[in-house]
Amino acid sequence: MTELFTLPLVLGDGRPTTLEAWRGQVLLVVNTASQCGFTPQYEGLQALQRDFGPRGFSVLAFPCNQFRGQEPGSDAEIAAFCTSRFAVSFPVFAKVEVNGPGAHPLFQALKAAQPGLLGTRAIKWNFSKFLIARDGRVVARFAPTTRPEALRGAIEPLL
Template sequence: MSTTAASVYDISVKAIDGQQTTLEQYRGKVLLVVNVASKCGFTGQYKGLEELQRKYKDRGLVVLGFPCNQFMGQEPGNEEEIKSFCSLKYDVTFPMFAKVDVNGGAAHPLYQHLKDAARGTLGTRGIKWNFTKFLVDRNGNVVSRRGPTTTPQQLEAEIEKLLG
């Protein structure tokens, strides 16, 4: 359990439109939390993430996109530019949030929590690149962490299992 919050649902986040909220609104849902970027070699995964959102949203999946500019400046835009890019290029309907840091002293509390709960390869905490994916079950437990080379479609079996 992370020391940053009692539960993933208690963590304060800022929506891409600037509204402060928590993840409480997603209690009881299966969450796929992804640090995204618009100028990354993996940016095409937005298409797969949106496909998962549309395919499974009625069964309780919510994809959550957190733009991050920590990896070679691959998310240079402001929130309005990011929102426009996602809408126009990928017709993104899943919730997007304000830019965050995922590593370092200014890492967002959500990412501190996720990294505490699910370590990377060889037990590392740090996120290595954009499009790292965390799956959270309906009870708020972080159940897996996948690197950027894992495509959204490769997560379908695990998502199906979590959705029941």
């Protein structure tokens, strides 16, 4: 499996990084969108960050415009939206693709480690979620309809 911590990433402000900055934490990677019916999940994601962050947990948001163009803004506009509307304190990365030939290597690795229903690898919609243990193992995949508060029971034992 791909070493997740070494994959190149870009933060929403354009700075390059890798998941190495979060090594040793429990991570929830989410593909997000600002104009989606699931966008209010940012509130629940922020609650998870607030409650579990001090114990070594972080939400990592990856905006994606592949689903009906529901994330059309620039990286700066997306970050401003997340901060002003939902007061997010977790990282919001630069926009990525999660499916197809242009899918970011992180999402290729996540989908390979945790296929979806009936083994499908494609991400079906915005706010699909991947839970990663402290050692980098991808331990669970959750559907867009799974509300963040429903993940507490999966996150808690990993902390």
